[in-house]
Amino acid sequence: MKDMTIQASSTQERNYKVLDSLSVGIRVEENPYSLPPESIFGVAARNNPKRSFLFVSKLIGKHIPVLPHIPLITGFLLASRIAELMGLATNKSKINEAANVLSSGTNCDFQSPAYQFPGKALFIGFAETATALGHAVFNNFTGNVNFLHTTRENLTGTQDTLYFTEDHCHAPDQRCLISDTSVVADNDLLVLIDDEITTGNTCLNIIRTLQKRYPQKRYAILTILDWRSAEAITRYGHFEEELGIKISVLSLLKGCFWHQGESPVINIPSMTIKKDIPFVTTVHEKMRYEVDTISEGGQPASYLGYTGRFGVDVSDTNQTLAEAQRIGLKLSQMRKGKKTLCLGTGEFMYIPFLIANYMGENVLVQSTTRSPVHLHNREDYAVKHSIAFEDPFRPGIKNFIYNIPPNCYEEVFVFWERQVKPDQVAPFVQSLKELGIEHIVFVTFCN
Structure with missing residues (x-):
């Protein structure tokens, strides 16, 4: 296959040759913080009949x-868009500093200022990709604000559960768990946060669901990439009129895309299990806020309350940071290598990323995903390497971790929200070892 080429023009159009059989073009229409598109995303092919490629976020x-601070700084820039919407004072020098960090991808000691929200607000991050992003946005506000993230976990308990679908996704079923109905009552603004919207239908689905049970006055949709077509934007206007609400859509980059060709069918690697499982160090950490519920299969299970799956407010923020710092400093003493990967799992991203911030230098973060992506080992292609393994809590559901090259890291800290034993994810552990990773640590939290 030929190399992917990127061509830019004065009209902010760019063309990406993804594979010989697939090319993608984009037109940038709004870019409020002048972020170079190549610093925001790459492009890769995927096996999905609804769209044969994906924009792979670099943020x-x-x-x-x-770097651990990149998702947090991205959250600050998105929070600044909300601040601008609400007429709050913003620090332009801080915004420029944040934009420069994202543009360059460099390390820094960035301290984001907090915005005092005027009134009451609820922030909701979409699983699984935007759980950490949504939390990072929320973390930049003080006042009467709350945060929830949606979940694909099939949990039962005392909470009210709202169901909706993510139409374009390979795993479309989503849930929003309302443990305290006061958080969805009398909001001046409800903010939905995702890393990308294409048609915007997912947001409309959850707004329609919310309006039936917990009507809101005003919504804002916050996203890194807004690819809605003119037709989709018109549909939003009709939707506002139908429900009698106001919806503002804010992004870091707005534009449109087109593509030619299709991606090849993805052959997902088999998960062979060898007899010998490499040694794994396991560390079990307790955090103060846990929620007891019933997991899929009817078994009792505990989850971390600090993640936001069941709701958090600003009073939880300082405690979360303190716990993350305590655990991060402890894990930093366990490091044996100079190049370390801290790996979140599925929806469990924000707390691992916070912890990684306190683990010293030469630490990178990322998370596992359920999204099957076509691999191509070429320098400018977004997804080159893959490990596949079965979800330890949901038999038959494959998970993936991408872009771990051979002999890149000396150690990996894997963060599981609930306890996982190495033999439950043996192919994953074996694959890490085969990539030259000598020191593997599982960090678990709840039973």
């Missing part, structure tokens, strides 16, 4: 490893 730590 959220999902498919591509990033």
